[in-house]
Amino acid sequence: MPGSVLEQVAGRLTVAELDEQGLPQRIFPRLGGTRAGAVPVGPGDDAAVVAAPDGRTVVSIDTLVQDQDFRLLWPGGHRSTGFDVGWKCAAQNPSDINAMGAEATSLVVSLTLPGATEVAWVEDLADGLCAALDGLGAARCAVVGGDLGKGPAVVVTAAVTGDLGGRAPVLRSGARAGDVLAVTGSPGRAAAGLALLEGRHPYADLPGPLKELAAAQARPVPPLALGPAAAAAGVHAMLDVSDGLVRDAGRLARASGVTVDLDPSALLPFARPLRAAADLAGADPLAWVLGGGEDHGLLAAFGPGAALPDGFTAVGRVYDGAGKVTVADAEPGTVGWDHFAG
């Protein structure tokens, strides 16, 4: 079939073989769709224009670097697709907006690519960006601009804008003694996935549930509706769990001038489903829950009387103190699965 031969040839075309206009011409049509039509000025000019009906704009920037934040080829043989990297980019950036209690309104994306990068990989990245915005419910967010350049490794940087919808921004510094600490999702899954991808166990032989953990690493699913919901519910403090529960709880504790105590009985239900992966990787599932990053859930402090919005699970309490995190009053580094559940 001539068609499939053409596809194969196109799939091997590299970035270096296209002129400066060629790559944007292939990527732009994949980014638009109907959503970009809501943006006053989309891609193609010196800058885009995004609606900011609130009179304020929330803004953040985040970068994914090859061999630091993802691998094109993992030790177990799995390959990160362009789609994966695009998805991750369009998940983690809006997650920072979510953590302010805001809705993402635009993404601008800068790609630095080795000349040998396949054009199909970049097209796949563009598809992953859009799929994440669609799949995560970032209905108001479009890719409105970007930049392309050459470099020795794949570097994907996105900046994201957001709209607070008239609400006050939710900072890390608002937690008070007596607050309930709560998380979304099931912390530790992305760390389990990372251990599986980094392990030498062949990826192809992993059972389905363990492949799902790997997917949690490659394509995180931040709960983009829950940041604004928590803000509307009067949450005191909130942040994106990008570097692990203990580390990010420490940031909240230091910013707020409080101590946070995590309840192991609330954390063990997150650890139990990770047992099989932990056994394979020779790891402690509770250590993943406490220390694993990149799930991009929310960590939030709600007032003692507040009803937690659907999707949040209480995992601890806020006390007077000076920026410490404990687990059942113990140092986080000293606790593990065996300590509490063994």
Place this chain on the structure above:
Amino acid sequence: MPGSVLEQVAGRLTVAELDEQGLPQRIFPRLGGTRAGAVPVGPGDDAAVVAAPDGRTVVSIDTLVQDQDFRLLWPGGHRSTGFDVGWKCAAQNPSDINAMGAEATSLVVSLTLPGATEVAWVEDLADGLCAALDGLGAARCAVVGGDLGKGPAVVVTAAVTGDLGGRAPVLRSGARAGDVLAVTGSPGRAAAGLALLEGRHPYADLPGPLKELAAAQARPVPPLALGPAAAAAGVHAMLDVSDGLVRDAGRLARASGVTVDLDPSALLPFARPLRAAADLAGADPLAWVLGGGEDHGLLAAFGPGAALPDGFTAVGRVYDGAGKVTVADAEPGTVGWDHFAG
């Protein structure tokens, strides 16, 4: 003197020797100043909050990659300082906002750094960012956030937001037959500087005026007041001259569906001061004026009756046509200094 010994040791400290908090703790204090106080939420949380009184936000992103957009060590022996790279980043990003007729309101900056990068170089970069915003008159713009990560080369990406102040955004697509084409500054200086830096002639031996051309490459000076001034004067179309007069005029011509003719007699005054550099580099000064990028001036189309705002020089005319650029009706590639001035 113990003080100078300490400074020397600190100067050699590398990024790899600091923990994750160490580098932000050294950079944040350099970014703030009084200007950041005008931002509702500055650096340190998941995202920043920037005022957008106009109800719209202009947004753009741009990247500088080591050995593509700057060299740490040039062939002639000159070293790009962190200050240079920071300045260039904080000049070229607001230049895109300027070209929309808007004022820059915030910068978020992502740094990807090899572990061996000296901390002092990064501190110098932070100083260069702020010095450019101050020196270019971006009085409303602060560095409000960032991201730090490791990678095989220095990659500096910034996204910038801007405020239209109630005006319509100035697009590339608004030029009409009869318009006057005008530029700011003196196109070609940055290209001359690049040729001098890339040449093998020892940088230290260059006469002062040629070192100034190198500085035009390293630390461009976009006219940030002139974008809003042109918008207020009713400019029809405008863009940032980042890739050279002919190439960027081509973008304006294609977007507007017109033909642009450049007047060599208006361009020769830009070429004359580049003669000494051109003789040294074995280049054509008019080719620099026509083809050289990175000056980050503005290229604009004003209505035939409009008075050009101070700072703009007429360089051509807009005609009915289909996206072509000519120089005195000839193909740009066929013209040079010898053709018109030789």
